Amino acid sequence: MLYAVVTKDKPGHLQVRLDTRPDHLEFLKSSPELRMAGPFLNADDEMCGSLLVIETDTLKQAEAWAANDPYAKAGLFESVTVQAWKKVIG
Numbered sequence: 537m538l539y540a541v542v543t544k545d546k547p548g549h550l551q552v553r554l555d556t557r558p559d560h561l562e563f564l565k566s567s568p569e570l571r572m573a574g575p576f577l578n579a580d581d582e583m584c585g586s587l588l589v590i591e592t593d594t595l596k597q598a599e600a601w602a603a604n605d606p607y608a609k610a611g612l613f614e615s616v617t618v619q620a621w622k623k624v625i626g
Contacts, residue, residue, distance in 0.1 A: 538571065539598035540621040541588040543607070546614040553583055559606035564588075569601055585613075589621060 545553060564570050569590040576585040586607070592598045598618050602608060608616065 537592065537594075538621045538623060539590050539592060539595065540617075540619050541590060541598070541602045542585070542617045542619070543588075543602075543613045544576075544585040544615045545583070545612055549612055550582055550584075552610055552612045553607065556606050556610045556612065563604070563606050567601070589623075595620065 564573055567590070569592055571589040571591055573586065573588040575583040576587065578584040588602075590598055590601055592601060595618065602616055602618055607613065
């Protein structure tokens with residue numbers, strides 16, 4: 537099943553994101569669950585959150601995957617939502 541992982545960064549934590557980005561990208565590149573990913577941008581074109589779509593068997597597995605992201609481990613996120621998602625177009 538597909539799951540959307542939607543994250544929102546803590547205010548003032550852009551440097552945490554930048555410092556952790558190489559580890560985050562390596563995590564994504566080595567993740568067979570990942571289907572697509574990209575950052576949200578604020579009005580200043582700065583990264584401020586993420587949208588990731590992953591494929592796992594259960595919600596619990598998807599939540600565990602999200603918790604393993606180096607960004608999550610670094611304390612970057614103000615919130616993380618993991619929601620079952622159905623691809624219809626695209």
